[in-house]
Amino acid sequence: ESLAAVRNAWPEAEIVTRSLDQVQGVADQVSREKVQMVICDLVGEGCPGLEALQQIRRVHPHLPLVAVLPDQDFTLALSVFRNGINDVLIHPLDKSTLLNTGNRVLSREKMDAQLVHTQQSAKRSLDDLILLKAIGETTRSAEDLQKLLDRIVDLIQSALDVDIVSLLLVDDDDSLKIRSSHGLPDGVRQNVTITPGEGVSGYVLEHGEPVLIDDLSTDGRFPPRSGVVRYRTGSLLSVPIRYQQRIMGVLNVNNKRNGEAFTGVDQELLLMIAHQTALAIENMKLVGHLQEKNLEVERAHADLMKLHQDRTRFVCNLSHELKTPLTSVLGFSDLLLNFFDQIETPKIREYIAGIYTEGKHLEHLLTGMLRLFSIDSGSENWHWQSLSLSECFTHVLREHEVEIMEMDLELHIAFAEDLMPVRGDQDKLELLLDTLVDNAIKFNKQGGRLSISADNRTLHDQPAVYLQIVNQGQSVPGESAEDIFQEYSQLGELDAGKPSGVGIGLATCRAILRQMQGEIFLEPVDDEGTSIGLLLPTMELNNG
Structure with missing residues (x-):
């Protein structure tokens, strides 16, 4: 009726x-x-x-x-x-x-x-305020995210007086994983993965709304899952951890110790805690992000300071290198101008030869410096083509035949028969190879061995040519392995018995490789000597 x-x-x-x-x-x-x-x-x-x-x-x-x-x-x-x-x-x-x-x-x-x-x-109850205040203090004092989550779970367990608490966060694959818990059996935390819509937690994740169940056995929405923890009471409460419009995770509580069912008041309190938890997690992530950015800024500042110091040293060395031949030119010129009539003809020829030699040295330094700045600034024109590494080396080694003979070096060349052509500008690639070979000869020992080998490799999952140049000179110390590839480094600084130069060659190599999208690195050697490895792309790399 x-x-x-x-x-x-x-x-x-x-x-x-x-x-x-x-x-x-x-x-x-x-x-x-x-x-x-x-x-x-x-x-x-x-x-x-x-x-x-x-x-x-x-x-x-x-x-x-x-x-x-x-x-x-x-x-x-x-x-x-x-x-x-x-x-x-x-x-x-x-x-x-x-x-x-x-x-x-x-x-x-x-x-x-x-x-x-x-x-x-x-108005909040005193207990709620104490709890939320404790969570806030935990957020400020926790050293990492895991400690924060563990502390929040402990506070929830104490505030609601329950046996079981679990805090789940959304993983990279959009599933829920238990990040902290209280009262769950060993192994559950590591093994449980919940997809959206699966069980109570999956339902809360998918719908973004809390679930309060008076008796799970009669609810009917969530059939029992095999292997799931058996609860002492049928009442349970699950709420979303939400930040703005995004569901970050789920908070679950089960088994009130007094045996009673959860109420709407419990739900309201747990929702407030979930809100505080979301803010705490985001704050922790923000602090971590800011710390990472701060470290990046500190590293960038340190790199800039080192670059500034290296450039200052480079300019000082360059000034010294320019001044030395210029002093000779000026000295010979002064002698010829003031004492020409008193100088014998052979000496005149010697002075003029000295002027010419030092002038050529100056020309070499200035040309190298201008070439470096042109390549490094990107103003140099590049004629991209596929180049045979073997043919380029033939041209380069021909220019160093005299030095190799004078140092009585044993030359070994091993190129793969199916070696792929590299992508580059022939002039710049030969300049790169010439600098590396010149260093390998100059810093080798008398009667030492010079080995050059190449085969096919990959660079960033794309085909590349691996080139190795090894000599038997003084080894580069491990602590200097990174330094020699920094801006304006000088190999001569690592070997007091060799000419120092000003670092133009290595700086030019780096500038060329940067344009070619290649890599250069120091490789370990069994005994004495230095091994330089390069990876040279055979095509333009996709940086996306």
């Missing part, structure tokens, strides 16, 4: 019905069906309807509840109101009364919800 009246009053509404002999699990059905108002007959022995309303009110403290009394029973009505029921109706029901009552309780529920929201914003 009551059902027919309700259907008549709200013909368009979706009405969910439940028999009063099935009171157990009614609160979970209300959660599952997202019920907006409950109307319940209070009839039958023991008044099961009142028990059903009590269960619903415990889990849903703000949901509109209406009791239908069989007659004007004041004692029963008083009991109804004492249990937090919003309103009562008396049989028989009519459409007008139902509509008025429904509008009244729904309007009151909306006002109550606004009032509760205002009260929650203006």
Whole structure:
């Protein structure tokens, strides 16, 4: 009779019905069906309807509840109101009364919800404030994210007085993984992975809304999973960890130690904790990001300082190198100008030869310096083509035949038969090879060995040619392995018995390789000597 009246009053509404002999699990059905108002007959022995309303009110403290009394029973009505029921109706029901009552309780529920929201914003319980303050202090003092998560779980376990707490965060594959827990068996934390929509946690992740279950066995939404921890009580609470519009993870609590079910008040508290947790995690990530950026800035500053020092040293050395031949030129010129008539002809020839030699040395230094600046600044024109490394080496070694013979070097060349051509500009590539061969000869020992080999490799998953140049001179110390490939380094500084130069050659090599997208590195050697390795692309690399 009551059902027919309700259907008549709200013909368009979706009405969910439940028999009063099935009171157990009614609160979970209300959660599952997202019920907006409950109307319940209070009839039958023991008044099961009142028990059903009590269960619903415990889990849903703000949901509109209406009791239908069989007659004007004041004692029963008083009991109804004492249990937090919003309103009562008396049989028989009519459409007008139902509509008025429904509008009244729904309007009151909306006002109550606004009032509760205002009260929650203006006032927190002392325990809640202490808990949230503790989480805030944990955020500021925690050394890393894991310690922060562990501390939050401990605070939740203590505040809600539960046996089991789990904090899950979204992983790179969009699944949930347990990052911290209390009360779970060993091995569960490492082995459990939950996908969106899977179980209670997966549901919360997918829908972004909390789940409060009065009794899991009667809820029906989440069938039990094999291997899952068996809970002492059927009530559980799960809320999303949300930052702005993004779900970062899920907080779960189970098994209240007093055996009672979770309530809407517990849910509100856990949602506040989840919000604080989200802020704490984001703050931790932000601090970590800022620390990384700070380290990057410090490293960049250190690199700039070193570059400045190296350039200053480079300019000083260059000034010295320019001044030395210039002093000779000026000295010879001064002698010839002031004492020409007194100098014998052979000496005149010697002085003129000295001027010419030192002039050529100056020309070599200035040309190298201008070439370096031109390549390094990117203003040099490049004629890209596929080049045979073997043919380029033939041209380069021909220019060094005399030095190789004078130092009595044993030359070994081993190129792969199917060696791929490299991508580059012939003039720049031969300049690169010439500099490396010149260093390998100049810093070799008398009668030593000079080995040049090449075969096919890969660079950034693309085909490349690997080139190795090895001599038997003094080995580069391990602590200097990186330094020799820095801007304006000088190999001569590593061997006091060799000419130092000004570092133009190595700097030019780096500038050429940077344009070719190649790499240069120092390789370990078994005994004495130095081994330089290069990777030269055979095509333009895709840096995307």
